[in-house]
Amino acid sequence: MQIGKLFVLLGVHRYRYAKGEEILPTIKNDNIIGIVLDGFAQIMNIEYNGNEMVQENLGKNSVFGTTISATNSEDCQIIAKEDTEVLIIDYVKLMRPENTNHNYFNIFLSNLFDIINTKYRETNERVKVLEKKQIREKLLKFFEIEHRKNHSKNIYLSFPFKDLADYLAIDRSAMFRELKHLKDDKLIEVDGRKIKILYEI
């Protein structure tokens, strides 16, 4: 069986959207997994007063959909900010037991598993940080995790500090204030986007 036919059987569809288009308005009520294969999209939240705000950024390999989070079922829409290609997977069809008879399916599922598992690990990592009640603790937890991942006391941010504040779900200025306190306490040194851990970890 061809992979294309199997995709139809499984309810897996590939869609392309031009910049500015809304991604599948119809998927909202379904039990689906979406994967961004290429491009960039954003989940926009429409507030009661009418103005929109970015709820989530979807880069390449991002996963979204009602099966993934409570995201896509309310007053929100997913907008392609560049030309974007997505894979939409019907979760119910995907989980049919007889699928495992098809080898293409098994390879596909194995890859999908790896993607979801990686996302799950990353999200758990973030939760470990978000669980901390205070900004200082969030920062220290973040440093600890980065240290463990890279086995180095030098942390290099590949993104703006603003994005770090978003990741930690804290106010940007409050974060800078606490970074200064950490510097004053000789716990870290900061040089641009390079953070050096000075304490024993």
Added chain:
Amino acid sequence: MQIGKLFVLLGVHRYRYAKGEEILPTIKNDNIIGIVLDGFAQIMNIEYNGNEMVQENLGKNSVFGTTISATNSEDCQIIAKEDTEVLIIDYVKLMRPENTNHNYFNIFLSNLFDIINTKYRETNERVKVLEKKQIREKLLKFFEIEHRKNHSKNIYLSFPFKDLADYLAIDRSAMFRELKHLKDDKLIEVDGRKIKILYEI
């Protein structure tokens, strides 16, 4: 091929621990997925000053391990608080492409996928709440998600308020304070563990 032999091939092992035992001290450095099949365990964090604190509760179907989070690689141990049965999965062996030739594997992976995917959705749900900066917003987001899940403005907590505070990663007394504000503002009514949403959602 028998499922037992396949498990060996995949590096999947089932272990039983008596109450009080430490779960696999050796797994810490490996790339593993652990699943609690039965029983109850806790990830304990040993602090610098020596006293332990609960980092995570692992009930039935809980997933843990170094593949899942940055949890198990530092000064922590997993203790069986009841007689507990766990499945330990070697992630590298699990992801070998040739595995998909075995049908037992495919069924196993399909089930594992469902478990991880469910956990991922639940974790994402929690992140939506933790991302909110203020207690009031965390509570309102929590209500919103519960409302969407049950299509009801009556939310019944199946756990103590203390656990809700932990879930929201906020101080318990601060949570009660804010619940009172929400009551004063006529946004909710609270009767025991039943919360009634009074506003349009």
Added chain:
DNA sequence: GTCAAAAAGTTGCAAGTGCAACTTGTATAT
């Protein structure tokens, strides 16, 4: 270069929150 836009960094202030230390209520067991 010059300009504009984004990011970095700072500060005051009011409001929010964690923490400690309670009281009250509600189960469960002996």
Added chain:
DNA sequence: ATATACAAGTTGCACTTGCAACTTTTTGAC
């Protein structure tokens, strides 16, 4: 019935934080 433990609920206070409103620096485009 009494004791014990746990959950619910409250309060004061000091500290933390979000927010707004800046300035300064860096980056990227023309």
